[in-house]
Amino acid sequence: MTPEEREQLIDSLIDGEIDEADFLRIEAELSVDPEVRALYYNRLKLDLLLQREASGSVDDSSSAVAQAVAPSAAIPPVASVNILQRRLTGIFAVLAATVLGFVAWSVWNPDSSRLGSPAGLAGKLEPTAAGFAILQGQSDAVWEGDPLATGSLVPSGPLRLRSGVAQIELFSGVRMVIEGDAQFVVESAMLVRLDRGRARAQVPEAARGFRVQTRHGDLIDLGTEFAIDAGDEAARVEVLAGEVELHRQGTARQRVLEGDAWQLSDAGVSERSDSESLQVIGPDAFERQLSSQQIDQRRQWQQRVASMRADDRLIAWYQTQQTSADGRQLPNLAEPDLHQAGAAAIVACQPASDRWGQAGGALDLSRTGSRIRVDVPGEFGGLTMLCWVKIHSLDRLYNSLFLTDGHELNEPHWQIMNDGRLFFSVKKFDESNGKRRRPDKYNFYSPPFWDPSFSGQWIMLATTYDAQARRVSHYLNGAEIGSEAVPADYLVPQVTIGPASIGNWSEPMYRTDPQFVVRNLNGSLDEFVLYSSALSGSEIAELYRLGNPAR
Amino acid sequence: MQPELPNPPSDAEFVGLLTQSQLSLLLYVRSLLPGEADAGDVAQQANAKIWEKRADFALGTNFLAWSFAIARFEVLNYRKRQARDSRLTFSEDLEQTMASELQQIDDDLLSRQEALRKCLEGLKPEARTLLMDRYETTESLADFARRIGRSAGGLKVSLHRIRATLADCIERRLATGAAR
Numbered sequence: 001m002t003p004e005e006r007e008q009l010i011d012s013l014i015d016g017e018i019d020e021a022d023f024l025r026i027e028a029e030l031s032v033d034p035e036v037r038a039l040y041y042n043r044l045k046l047d048l049l050l051q052r053e054a055s056g057s058v059d060d061s062s063s064a065v066a067q068a069v070a071p072s073a074a075i076p077p078v079a080s081v082n083i084l085q086r087r088l089t090g091i092f093a094v095l096a097a098t099v100l101g102f103v104a105w106s107v108w109n110p111d112s113s114r115l116g117s118p119a120g121l122a123g124k125l126e127p128t129a130a131g132f133a134i135l136q137g138q139s140d141a142v143w144e145g146d147p148l149a150t151g152s153l154v155p156s157g158p159l160r161l162r163s164g165v166a167q168i169e170l171f172s173g174v175r176m177v178i179e180g181d182a183q184f185v186v187e188s189a190m191l192v193r194l195d196r197g198r199a200r201a202q203v204p205e206a207a208r209g210f211r212v213q214t215r216h217g218d219l220i221d222l223g224t225e226f227a228i229d230a231g232d233e234a235a236r237v238e239v240l241a242g243e244v245e246l247h248r249q250g251t252a253r254q255r256v257l258e259g260d261a262w263q264l265s266d267a268g269v270s271e272r273s274d275s276e277s278l279q280v281i282g283p284d285a286f287e288r289q290l291s292s293q294q295i296d297q298r299r300q301w302q303q304r305v306a307s308m309r310a311d312d313r314l315i316a317w318y319q320t321q322q323t324s325a326d327g328r329q330l331p332n333l334a335e336p337d338l339h340q341a342g343a344a345a346i347v348a349c350q351p352a353s354d355r356w357g358q359a360g361g362a363l364d365l366s367r368t369g370s371r372i373r374v375d376v377p378g379e380f381g382g383l384t385m386l387c388w389v390k391i392h393s394l395d396r397l398y399n400s401l402f403l404t405d406g407h408e409l410n411e412p413h414w415q416i417m418n419d420g421r422l423f424f425s426v427k428k429f430d431e432s433n434g435k436r437r438r439p440d441k442y443n444f445y446s447p448p449f450w451d452p453s454f455s456g457q458w459i460m461l462a463t464t465y466d467a468q469a470r471r472v473s474h475y476l477n478g479a480e481i482g483s484e485a486v487p488a489d490y491l492v493p494q495v496t497i498g499p500a501s502i503g504n505w506s507e508p509m510y511r512t513d514p515q516f517v518v519r520n521l522n523g524s525l526d527e528f529v530l531y532s533s534a535l536s537g538s539e540i541a542e543l544y545r546l547g548n549p550a551r
Numbered sequence: 552m553q554p555e556l557p558n559p560p561s562d563a564e565f566v567g568l569l570t571q572s573q574l575s576l577l578l579y580v581r582s583l584l585p586g587e588a589d590a591g592d593v594a595q596q597a598n599a600k601i602w603e604k605r606a607d608f609a610l611g612t613n614f615l616a617w618s619f620a621i622a623r624f625e626v627l628n629y630r631k632r633q634a635r636d637s638r639l640t641f642s643e644d645l646e647q648t649m650a651s652e653l654q655q656i657d658d659d660l661l662s663r664q665e666a667l668r669k670c671l672e673g674l675k676p677e678a679r680t681l682l683m684d685r686y687e688t689t690e691s692l693a694d695f696a697r698r699i700g701r702s703a704g705g706l707k708v709s710l711h712r713i714r715a716t717l718a719d720c721i722e723r724r725l726a727t728g729a730a731r
Binding site for chain 2: 046
C-alpha cells in the first residue's frame with residue numbers, strides 16, 4: 001500500500017465512506033504500524049477541528065463539557081471559574097462563557113425542579129437552569145404565547161415577537177436588540193437563527209465568530225456591531241462598526257466592512273443597491289431609552305404613592321430611595337395618625353439599584369448583620385405586609401422579611417423558608433404557660449413559589465392577616481398563591497409589633513451574647529409597606545400593577 | 552462505595568480532570584466510531600456517565616484509563632443499540648492499542664486550531680469553500696456531490712487533496728512554532 005493510498009483509506013474511513021474490503025485493509029495496517037495509527041489520530045484531530053471551524057466553534061462535542069459540568073452546583077463558583085478558565089484553554093474559551101453561565105446559575109439557585117437539566121444528570125445533583133440568554137429589557141413587547149418577563153431566561157425554541165422591541169443578552173456577551181415583528185431562535189450563546197425581522201447586535205471580542213443564521217445564508221461576526229433585516233426575499237446587512245462575513249452555502253465567504261450595505265439572497269451575496277440605513281436601534285440607545293422610560297414610571301409611581309399616603313389603614317410606608325439627608329434613615333411616608341411608626345434606621349445595608357434600574361435607590365441586605373430597624377406601637381386587628389425584594393438566593397434556613405425582636409406573645413414573624421415557601425406566624429402561647437406539648441404558634445405556609453428564574457429579579461411579596469375573617473393569605477406579584485383559615489385556638493385578635501427588623505431578625509435588644517443566627521435576606525429591598533388591616537386581593541393586585549416597572 | 556478506597560476527588564478537582572481529558576476522550580470515541588455522525592453524542596453520553604460515577608474514581612489513579620473504560624462501554628452500548636448489520640468495527644486488540652496510545656496524547660488543541668486557521672487562509676478560496684461546505688452539512692458524500700454537481704469519486708479525491716495539504720501545513724507550522 002502506498003502512503004498516498006493509506007491516507008485516502010483513512011479519509012474514507014473517517015468520512016464513513018469505506019467498503020468492507022478497504023476497511024479490512026486499513027485495519028490490518030493500523031494494527032501493525034504505529035505510524036499509520038499516528039496518521040489516523042492526526043486525521044481525526046483535523047476532522048474534529050474542521051467541524052468546529054465550519055460550525056463557528058460551537059458544536060455538540062464541545063458543549064459536552066458544558067453539559068457534563070453544568071449541573072455540578074456543588075462546586076463553589078469561584079473555584080470552578082478558576083479551574084475552567086485555566087483548563088478550558090483555547091478552543092474551549094468561547095464555550096467557557098456558556099459554562100460559566102451555567103455553573104454560576106446553578107450554584108446561585110438552590111431549587112429548579114421545574115426546569116429541565118442540560119444533561120439529564122440533575123436527578124442526583126444540585127439543580128440547574130436552561131438557556132443561553134437573558135431577556136435584558138423590552139419596550140411595548142408583545143410575544144406570541146406567554147409574555148416573557150424582563151430578566152428571565154430566554155426560552156429555547158422558536159420565539160415570535162409580534163411587536164415592540166426586546167433586547168437579549170447572550171451568555172457569550174453578545175447584546176442583541178430585536179424589533180417586532182420578528183421570528184427567531186436562540187440556538188446557543190454563539191448562534192441565533194433569525195427567520196424574519198430586524199435585529200442589531202453588539203459583539204464583544206470574546207464572542208468573535210458569533211453567527212446569525214437566516215434563510216438566505218449566514219452572517220458571521222468578526223467583532224463589534226451590525227444590523228440585519230431578514231425578509232422573505234433577502235437578508236439585508238449593514239455593518240456599523242468592525243466587520244462581518246457573509247456566507248451562503250456553495251459560495252465563498254464575503255467580508256463586509258464598516259459602513260457597507262450588503263445582502264444575502266437567492267441570487268447570492270451582493271452589495272445592496274439601496275444604501276439606506278436599516279434604522280435598528282442599538283443596544284446602548286435602547287438601554288438609554290428604557291432607562292428614561294423607567295425614570296418616568298418611577299416618577300408616576302411616586303405620585304401615586306403620594307396620593308395613597310392618606311389611607312388611614314397605613315401604619316408605615318418606607319421607600320428606600322427616600323432616605324434622610326444623612327442616608328441613615330428612612331422616613332415614614334404614611335400621613336401621621338394614631339398608630340404612627342417612626343423613621344426606620346438603616347443598619348449595615350449597602351446601596352443597590354432599585355427596581356426601576358436607578359443606582360442607589362434600593363438597599364442591599366446581603367452583608368451579614370444588615371437590617372432596617374423600626375418601632376411600631378399599637379395593636380392591630382389585621383395586618384398587611386408588602387414589599388418589593390430582589391433575592392439572590394434563599395440560602396438561609398429562614399430568610400427574613402419582617403420579624404419582631406425575639407418572639408413575644410401576639411407578635412408576627414414574616415419570612416421565607418429555604419425551600420421557597422412564604423412563612424407567616426403570630427405567637428399565641430408562651431412556652432412558660434406549661435402546655436409544653438402544643439406548639440406556641442400556628443405557621444401559615446404558602447406553597448413553594450421560588451424557582452431559579454426569580455433569582456436577581458424584583459418581585460413583590462405580600463401577606464395579609466385578618467383576625468375577624470380568621471384568614472391568612474399570601475401573594476406573589478399581585479396574585480394570591482395561598483390562603484388558609486386561622487385555627488380557632490390559634491387566633492390572635494390583636495397583633496402587636498413593637499421593635500422589629502425588616503430583612504433580618506433581631507434577638508431582644510439588651511442581650512449581651514454576641515453570637516447570632518444568620519437570617520438576613522440575601523438580596524435587596526426597594527419598598528416596604530405595612531397596613532393595619534388585611535387588604536383585599538384586588539387592592540394588592542392594583543398595588544402590584546401600579547408599582548411594577550416591567551410593564 | 553467501599554470505605555477503604557482512597558480519597559475521591561472534590562467536584563472541583565473532578566471538573567478539572569474531566570475538562571483536561573476532553574480532547575483525548577473525544578478522539579478515543581471517534582477513533583472507535585470512524586465516520587459515525589453520532590460519535591459526538593456518544594462522547595457526550597460518556598461524559599455524563601463519567602460524571603455520574605465520579606465518586607468511584609480514586610485520586611492518584613489513572614483518570615484517562617478509568618474514563619476510557621467508561622467511554623468504551625458507551626461505545627459498545629451504542630453499537631448494540633444501532634444493531635445494524637455489516638457494521639465495521641476494529642478488532643478488540645486494535646481498540647485496546649488505540650486506547651493506550653490515545654491516553655498518551657498530549658496535544659495543544661489551541662495551537663493546532665490556530666495553525667489550521669492560518670493554513671485555511673493559504674488555501675484557494677474555492678478549496679476552502681468546498682471544504683467548509685462539506686463540514687457544514689450532514690449529507691452523505693454522494694448527496695453532497697450531487698447537490699454541487701460533481702462526481703462522488705472526483706469530489707473524494709479533491710477533498711482528500713485539500714485535507715492532505717492542510718495536514719502537511721499544520722504539521723509544518725506546529726513543528727516550527729509558527730502558529731503562535
